[in-house]
Each structure stands twice: as structure tokens, then as C-alpha cells.
Amino acid sequence: TDEVLKYNGNANKKLNIAVVGGGLVGSLEALYLAKRGHQVKLYEYREDIRNTPLARGRSINLALSIRGRRALKDVGLEDQMINQHGIPMRARMIHRPDSSTYAMPYDARTNQCIYSVGRNYLNSILLKESENLDNVERYFNHKLIKSNFKDGSLTFMKMDTKETIQVNADLIIGADGAFSTVRKEMMKQPLFNFSQQYIEHGYLELCIPAGKDGGFQMPPNYLHIWPRGNFMMIALPNQDCSWTVTLFMPFKNFKNIDSERKLMDFFTNYFQDAIPLIGEKKLIEDFFSGSPSALVAIKCRPYHVCDKALLIGDAAHAVVPFYGQGMNAGFEDCTELDKLFQKYNDDVTSVLEEFTNTRWRDAFAISDLAMYNYIEMRDLVTRPSYRLRKTVDDF
Ligand code: FAD
Numbered sequence: 001t002d003e004v005l006k007y008n009g010n011a012n013k014k015l016n017i018a019v020v021g022g023g024l025v026g027s028l029e030a031l032y033l034a035k036r037g038h039q040v041k042l043y044e045y046r047e048d049i050r051n052t053p054l055a056r057g058r059s060i061n062l063a064l065s066i067r068g069r070r071a072l073k074d075v076g077l078e079d080q081m082i083n084q085h086g087i088p089m090r091a092r093m094i095h096r097p098d099s100s101t102y103a104m105p106y107d108a109r110t111n112q113c114i115y116s117v118g119r120n121y122l123n124s125i126l127l128k129e130s131e132n133l134d135n136v137e138r139y140f141n142h143k144l145i146k147s148n149f150k151d152g153s154l155t156f157m158k159m160d161t162k163e164t165i166q167v168n169a170d171l172i173i174g175a176d177g178a179f180s181t182v183r184k185e186m187m188k189q190p191l192f193n194f195s196q197q198y199i200e201h202g203y204l205e206l207c208i209p210a211g212k213d214g215g216f217q218m219p220p221n222y223l224h225i226w227p228r229g230n231f232m233m234i235a236l237p238n239q240d241c242s243w244t245v246t247l248f249m250p251f252k253n254f255k256n257i258d259s260e261r262k263l264m265d266f267f268t269n270y271f272q273d274a275i276p277l278i279g280e281k282k283l284i285e286d287f288f289s290g291s292p293s294a295l296v297a298i299k300c301r302p303y304h305v306c307d308k309a310l311l312i313g314d315a316a317h318a319v320v321p322f323y324g325q326g327m328n329a330g331f332e333d334c335t336e337l338d339k340l341f342q343k344y345n346d347d348v349t350s351v352l353e354e355f356t357n358t359r360w361r362d363a364f365a366i367s368d369l370a371m372y373n374y375i376e377m378r379d380l381v382t383r384p385s386y387r388l389r390k391t392v393d394d395f
Pocket of ligand 1: 020024026043044045050061062063136142143144145175177178179180203312313314315321325327330
């Protein structure tokens with residue numbers, strides 16, 4: 001249905017559901033479940049994101065695509081997110097080494113585009129929306145330390161007092177990210193398959209501030225890319241007219257840049273046009289005040305245990321960020337799950353079984369596409385298509 005979901009107090013059986021992880025996917029899933037009439041308890045390890053500045057090392061903004069929009073529409077937040085906050089990115093803007101640029105539209109035919117959205121803002125509106133529903137309770141500073149899929153019990157440590165508490169749920173949903181504690185418990189189950197792959201490239205976030213006039217220093221409706229073969233830099237626009245700039249590069253290259261001179265030589269050689277935009281002083285400060293973060297892809301299967309536990313979002317399928325689809329795929333998990341709750345009239349056993357049996361194909365596919373798209377973005381995007389096949393084969 002294209003309709004916004006209405007509160008469904010008449011769901012077949014009201015379940016007491018614990019959603020572990022109040023990040024993007026967990027807080028969206030809490031809304032979907034609550035709108036079906038279930039009793040939801042949302043447990044988040046960190047403080048309420050609305051009261052804390054964003055920790056460095058997690059992307060500040062993200063590209064929201066049609067998958068994510070669909071989910072936001074279902075819970076009535078698409079308009080607020082897209083029209084009041086999202087910045088449309090209609091094309092890639094490629095920056096050549098000689099500082100010249102050219103645009104590559106994402107969809108010249110129907111004019112579809114992706115949107116740059118703030119992680120904090122999106123997470124905040126999802127949490128805020130849950131406050132409008134009586135059947136969602138939020139518990140921040142609660143870190144899951146143990147779970148039991150036989151009786152549905154969960155043990156949390158309260159981060160402020162270090163006290164441990166035990167609660168019970170009919171269903172445990174693990175939306176606790178790439179290093180999921182719920183998944184660790186699942187790994188003890190027979191026939192649970194799991195793989196993780198770290199790539200040899202890391203990423204570091206830098207920033208192009210707003211211009212002196214308070215406006216954008218680059219044309220805003222683009223995802224800017226500086227493809228440089230084995231590494232690349234990208235920039236996504238923010239609401240305050242700044243840009244979040246992300247440098248993706250092999251860890252060994254990051255390590256070699258160990259002095260201000262080497263950093264400035266590197267930028268002069270490869271990203272000359274970005275130096276005045278970031279500002280030399282700020283570039284040096286930001287580069288040396290952080291360290292590059294790792295990127296991991298995780299695949300696992302099945303996603304559930306009996307009628308007691310389920311993994312969604314990065315907990316089920318963390319992907320490298322080069323396709324801009326990690327959050328979008330996690331949001332789509334919530335949409336697909338809701339369709340199954342509807343199809344099976346909230347019969348959890350059937351819902352979880354079908355989710356596992358069907359969802360993994362798309363999750364594995366997006367993971368492989370994301371791995372491939374790194375080569376596309378940092379290198380192939382600059383080459384004529386007849387050379388592509390050979391380059392991919394060589395990789
Ligand atoms: P998370 O965002 O990791 O949230 C998990 C939550 O669980 C956290 O709040 C955490 O504190 C909590 N938690 C963890 N352990 C526990 C515990 N034991 N107890 C209780 N709570 C716990 N995706 C896109 O779609 N588009 C993009 O453009 C994009 N860009 C990206 C750029 C970068 C550099 C990176 C690294 C990722 C990017 N992604 C993007 C991917 C996106 O960030 C993730 O897919 C998304 O954050 C997954 O959401 P999640 O809620 O599943 O996990």
C-alpha cells in the first residue's frame with residue numbers, strides 16, 4: 001500500500017518486542033512494529049542521540065535512496081525528511097586532477113535522484129516520532145550483554161550506574177549494528193553461517209565549511225567525487241552549507257602521510273581544487289586529529305532463531321559504503337518485514353522463516369555490488385566503457 005501505516009490496535013496478537021539498538025534501523029523498526037499495535041521496548045547502548053554531538057568515525061551524512069524513502073513514507077516521515085531537510089543530489093560531479101569538473105546525471109530520463117540527509121537529524125526524527133506512540137518505550141544507556149533465545153530473556157547493563165537488569169520479550173530484534181551482540185549469541189546456534197571481510201582501505205572524514213557568504217562553496221545538488229584510481233575522495237552537502245568530505249584510501253597510504261608537508265604535497269598532487277575549499281589550516285588539523293576508520297562487510301544466514309530472535313540492518317548485513325545502500329537496505333528490511341507481518345497476520349514463526357529464506361539474496365547482492373562500486377567510483381568512472389571489462393578482470 002502507498003498509504004501511511006495507521007495505528008493497528010487490532011493486530012492478531014499483541015507481542016512484547018525488544019528492539020536492541022536505537023540507531024537508524026532499530027528506531028525505524030520500532031515505529032513499524034508499534035504501528036501494527038505491538039508493545040515495543042527500544043534499548044540503546046548510547047545516550048539519546050538528540051542530546052549528544054555526533055561521535056567522529058560514523059558518517060555525518062548519508063545518501064537516502066528510493067528504498068529508504070519508501071520506508072519513511074510508510075511511517076509518515078518522508079515529507080519531513082525529503083522536503084524539509086534532504087538535499088537532492090541529481091548527478092555525480094567528477095573532479096579531474098587538473099581541477100576541471102563535469103557532471104554525470106544519475107537519471108537523465110526520469111530525473112530520479114538521491115538525497116543527502118544528516119544521520120543525527122534522521123535518527124532524531126525517528127526517535128521523536130516514537131514518542132507520539134503510547135506503545136513504544138525507549139531505554140537509552142542500556143547495553144545488551146547477554147540474551148537467551150529459549151526464554152526470550154535479555155540482560156542489559158545500565159551504562160550510568162553499571163547495574164544489570166534482566167527483561168523478557170516474546171521477540172528480540174537485533175538492530176545493534178555491524179558488531180551486533182544479538183548476532184554473537186546466534187553464532188552459538190548450529191547451522192549459523194557467518195563471514196566478515198575487512199577491506200584494506202579505510203576512510204577519514206574532513207569538512208568543507210560554508211563560504212564567507214554563508215553559502216555552499218561548490219554546486220550543492222551533486223555528489224562530488226575525486227576519483228584517483230586506487231583511492232578517492234567524495235563530498236556530500238549538509239543543511240548548513242558545509243560539506244562532509246570522505247577520503248577513502250589504503251591504510252598504508254594513510255600511514256605514509258605522517259607530516260604536514262607530505263599531506264600538503266599529497267593534496268597538491270591529487271586534490272588541488274579542494275585545498276582552498278577546506279582551507280590549509282583546517283585540512284592539517286582535521287587530518288591529523290583523527291585516524292582512518294575500517295570498513296567491513298558482514299554476511300550471515302539464517303537471520304532468525306525459531307520465533308524468538310531476528311537480525312536486521314547492519315547486524316544482519318553490514319556492507320561497505322560505496323553503493324550508498326547500507327542504511328537504505330536496512331530500511332528496506334523493515335518494509336519487507338512489515339509486509340510479512342501483514343501477510344501472516346502477525347504469526348511470528350512464519351514471518352521470521354520467510355524473512356530469512358527470501359531476504360538473504362538481496363542482502364548478499366547489495367553487499368557484492370557495494371564492493372564492486374568502489375572500483376567503479378574511484379577508477380572506472382573516469383574511463384571509456386570499452387576499457388572497463390579489462391580493468392574489472394585485472395582487479
Ligand atoms: P547502526 O547505525 O550501527 O546502529 C546500531 C545501534 O545499536 C547503535 O546506535 C549502537 O549504539 C547500538 N548498539 C550496539 N551494540 C549495542 C548493545 N550491545 N546494546 C544496545 N545497543 C547497542 N548507508 C546508506 O544507505 N547511504 C549512505 O550514503 C551511507 N554512507 C555511509 C558512509 C560511511 C562512511 C559508512 C561507514 C556507512 C555508510 N552507510 C550508508 C551505512 C549506514 O551507516 C549503515 O548501514 C546504517 O547506519 C545501519 O544502521 P543500523 O541501525 O543497522 O546500525
